[in-house]
Amino acid sequence: MSQGTVHRRSFLGAMAAGASAARAGPRRRVAIVGTGVRGSGTWGRELLKYQGQNVEIIALCDINRKRLEAARQRIGIDVATYTNLERMLRETRPDLLIVTTRDSTHHEQIILAMEMGFDVLTEKPMTTDEKKCQAILDTERKTGRKVTVAFNxxxxxxxxxxxxxxxxxxxxxxxxxxxxxxxxxxxxxxxxxxxxxxxxxxxxxxxxxxxxxxxxxxxxxxxxxxxxxxxxxxxxxGRNGPFRGTNCRTCPHKSDCQFFWDITKSPELVSLYVEAESEDGYMRDACVFRSDxxxxxxxxxxxxxxxxxxxxxxxxxxxxxxxxxxxxxxxxxxxxxxxxxxxxxxxxxxxxxxxxxxxxxxxxxxxxxxxxGHFGADPRLMAMIFEPNKPDPLGxxxxxxxxxxxxxxxxxxxxxxxxxxxxxxxxxxxx
Ligand SMILES: NC(=O)c1ccc[n+]([C@@H]2O[C@H](COP(=O)([O-])OP(=O)(O)OC[C@H]3O[C@@H](n4cnc5c(N)ncnc54)[C@H](O)[C@@H]3O)[C@@H](O)[C@H]2O)c1
Incomplete structure (x- = not known):
């Protein structure tokens, strides 16, 4: 699917509604940025399974086009996909942006979304250093928007x-x-x-x-x-290893390395990562002994x-x-x-x-x-976020x-x- 192309919305979300989810009014229209394993699994497929009654996923964004498409298929929805976040937010105007990118880029997406007038749910860690953290807190105060952190x-x-x-x-x-x-x-x-x-x-x-x-x-x-x-x-x-390669698939030390891991045994990881390598060079099975x-x-x-x-x-x-x-x-x-x-x-x-x-x-x-997921913590966290009237006695x-x-x-x-x-x-x- 190409950038910004809006496709027919699927009703899989509603069909996949978790039987236990309480209905909390009109479904919230959410968009996801960062469609790796967490974005497409927990906040994609599982969110629809547990909270499909309350949530509709309306758009997906990732800088890796191949992973984006693999994620869309993994979630099983037919929605607009984007490689540009600003454009996704402008065109789809979600009720909530879910941020599941790499930790070090969370602040970029969180701040952009709030400045454009959207609330954000971000995966942990909210960000990776004190300067980015300060920028998020300052933007939240300035814009009056809200950041929720997914502490499952x-x-x-x-x-x-x-x-x-x-x-x-x-x-x-x-x-x-x-x-x-x-x-x-x-x-x-x-x-x-x-x-x-x-x-x-x-x-x-x-x-x-x-x-x-x-x-x-x-x-x-x-x-x-x-x-x-x-x-x-x-x-x-890292540098402590007795030998090293680039990644497990091509490694000459496959038979001697206790950490050898065969990503090709997982069709899901192959489609999300191996088949997307040509876009950004990211190797999901890189060597644990890389000296850098x-x-x-x-x-x-x-x-x-x-x-x-x-x-x-x-x-x-x-x-x-x-x-x-x-x-x-x-x-x-x-x-x-x-x-x-x-x-x-x-x-x-x-x-x-x-x-x-x-x-x-x-x-x-x-x-x-x-x-x-996470011993039942993930579905409970989702209920707390998408059922706003749910009591929260434990804070x-x-x-x-x-x-x-x-x-x-x-x-x-x-x-x-x-x-x-x-x-x-x-x-x-x-x-
Ligand atoms: N709470 C938990 O238990 C839990 C579990 C796993 C992951 N996480 C968090 O979820 C987030 C994602 O982790 P993951 O394991 O899915 O990683 P991942 O590498 O599988 O996915 C990250 C995705 O973000 C994309 N991306 C990177 N920079 C981007 C940018 N600037 N704009 C748009 N897309 C960008 C990448 O292409 C990739 O598809 C991380 O912050 C991680 O800490 C939380």
Missing amino acids: YRYSNTAQKIKELLMEGAIGQVTSVDFHWYLDVYHGADYFRRWHAYRANSGTLWVHKATHHFDLINWYLAADPVEVFAYAALRKY IDIWDTMVASVRYSSGAMMSYSLNAFMPYEGYHLAFNGMDGRIEVRVYERQPWEVKREDAIRVTRNFGKSEVIVLPYAPG QRAGSRAGAMSLLTGVAADRSALTGKPVRIADLIRL
Whole structure:
């Protein structure tokens, strides 16, 4: 489909309406910019599945024409496609623009849309550095438009239960947090294959990945980060590799490399990325040992919060299993959870939160994983956004302030790791 060509609208959206979605008035007309796996999957196909009653996707935009067309087919809609965002917004005038491009370009699309009078839903991280962040906040204030940030991690069964426990004071005032996130040699390695491997695109995993984690803590504690001190290193990937190639498909080390990954086994990834390579040269299966990779794979940070709480945080990207350990230490007790997402042994598809009162009993709350992306978090996030009358007792809806506070924690951690000095959030931003 060529740029700006309007095709017959399909009614697949309505047909695919999720049975559980409450009808919230006329369907919102949304346009998507950035039609990669997240834009075409979660915010394309799945959005129509879960919220088709409330949402109509009216246009798609991407700078890669082949990926744009593959994404349109993946979503299964017959709508206008554009390679120019300004033109898409002018011609289609959506109720909401969904931004699912590379992290480092989010600010361009968010700011342009608001200046043209549109509200925006952006994927995390809202952006990748403090200057872009300031520009987004200033534009939002100036235009009166609204930025929503898609913090899906707030919506898992486990996250919701922990927030409830903290809100009801189950362990009293929280004094410190232990939070350790483990990315495994499959998912963790994947960040080093893709555009994320360069700080200019992702702001490092301190921003791209840890923005989720820092947002969770800001939300759980209902507090702002004040100061961050961090160390970080690149120990496994990049220049540390024993050999390297350009990408897995053409690599002479296929048989010796533990990180060899065959993208051609996935027809969906072939159509979205391999067949679109001729447009922009982007290789989805690039070598994890490229010597110019400049993000970290081993990160530890200490964060101090406005509530007086402190956090000890780490993020490791080449672990034998995936998941996290999170504990809240309070004046009156401790809440602890160990989440396994993938490991070489069997674990029930449920999380167990242990709540222990000082001098008292210990209780285990078992929560099964909910169906849908990210353990059921994605469909719940969509419901919160597209069913505006839905009550929000846990304060899960997130705007630009939450987007800023979480990404700035990552920016501060990265700055601290580079300079060896603590970094104050107030020195990065004017709120
Ligand atoms: N919340 C979550 O759990 C979650 C999960 C995955 C991805 N994400 C986020 O979603 C976003 C997209 O990630 P992805 O994995 O789909 O990446 P991707 O590389 O598959 O897709 C990004 C798309 O943006 C396009 N693009 C880049 N610059 C552009 C520009 N200036 N204008 C228009 N299009 C542009 C690319 O061509 C590509 O098609 C990222 O911000 C990522 O952090 C969030």
